[in-house]
Amino acid sequence: xxxxxxxxxxxxxxxxxxxxxxxxxxxxxxxxxxxxxxxxxxxxxxxxxxxxxxxxxxxxxxxxxxxxxxxxxxxxxxxxxxxxxxxxxxxxxxxxxxxxxxxxxxxxxxxxxxxxxxxxxxxxxxxxxxxxxxxxxxxxxxxxxxxxxxxxxxxxxxxxxxxxxxxxxxxxxxxxxxxxxxxxxxx
Numbered sequence: 795x796x797x798x799x800x801x802x803x804x805x806x807x808x809x810x811x812x813x814x815x816x817x818x819x820x821x822x823x824x825x826x827x828x829x830x831x832x833x834x835x836x837x838x839x840x841x842x843x844x845x846x847x848x849x850x851x852x853x854x855x856x857x858x859x860x861x862x863x864x865x866x867x868x869x870x871x872x873x874x875x876x877x878x879x880x881x882x883x884x885x886x887x888x889x890x891x892x893x894x895x896x897x898x899x900x901x902x903x904x905x906x907x908x909x910x911x912x913x914x915x916x917x918x919x920x921x922x923x924x925x926x927x928x929x930x931x932x933x934x935x936x937x938x939x940x941x942x943x944x945x946x947x948x949x950x951x952x953x954x955x956x957x958x959x960x961x962x963x964x965x966x967x968x969x970x971x972x973x974x975x976x977x978x979x980x981x
Contacts, residue, residue, distance in 0.1 A: 815868060819860045820853060827861045828877045832884035835931040878939050887933035893940040900944075900952075901959060902927065903937050908963035916971050 816824055833843055844854045865873045889897055906927045910920045924934055945952050 815864050815873060819857045822847075822857050824861065824873070824876065825880050827857065828880035829884040831858075831877075832881045832932065835881070835935070836884075836886045837930070878935070882932075882936050882939055887930035887936070888928055889933045889936065891936075893936050895944075897940075898929075898933075898937055900941060900955070903941050904956060904959040905963045906934065906937075908960060908967055912964065912967035912971055 818824075819827070822830075830843055830847065834840060840854070841851075844851055847854065849857075865877060868874065883891075906924065906929065909926065910923045913923050914920055921931060924930065929937070945956055
């Protein structure tokens with residue numbers, strides 16, 4: 795075990811009341827679970843995945859639920875970062891595995907974010923909305939990792955452009971979706 799892994803393992807235990815959040819669940823390690831979810835996002839049916847893993851559906855459900863719970867309770871965000879790393883390496887979609895600024899336009903990526911939000915509120919499934927943009931869940935995950943890093947580590951220009959585009963597309967999609975469905979609510 796390397797020194798950094800040892801330090802981060804200690805940090806996890808402090809934030810997790812002494813529990814090792816990376817210990818395997820019923821024999822399935824975190825990395826394998828992330829890769830399994832990447833296969834699901836790439837179109838593999840859950841029944842096929844479970845069969846390939848040599849388990850039954852109840853066992854998969856228990857494992858999946860436990861890892862999801864651990865991720866949602868991880869205040870260090872280390873599990874989320876590790877999940878993205880393993881998921882993005884394994885998931886396949888319509889876009890190349892190596893994302894660059896030329897792979898998918900920034901403006902279109904921001905529009906997809908807003909479309910999923912607004913159209914999701916109107917009852918459309920997020921995966922269905924992604925299809926409108928030629929994306930799979932795996933593509934969206936890879937794009938999100940790429941563009942989020944770009945926004946975070948760029949001068950304010952890209953972050954400001956992100957906010958401007960979010961507002962622009964928000965207005966557009968609200969108008970196209972028939973307006974704000976909650977104007978009748980009073981507080």
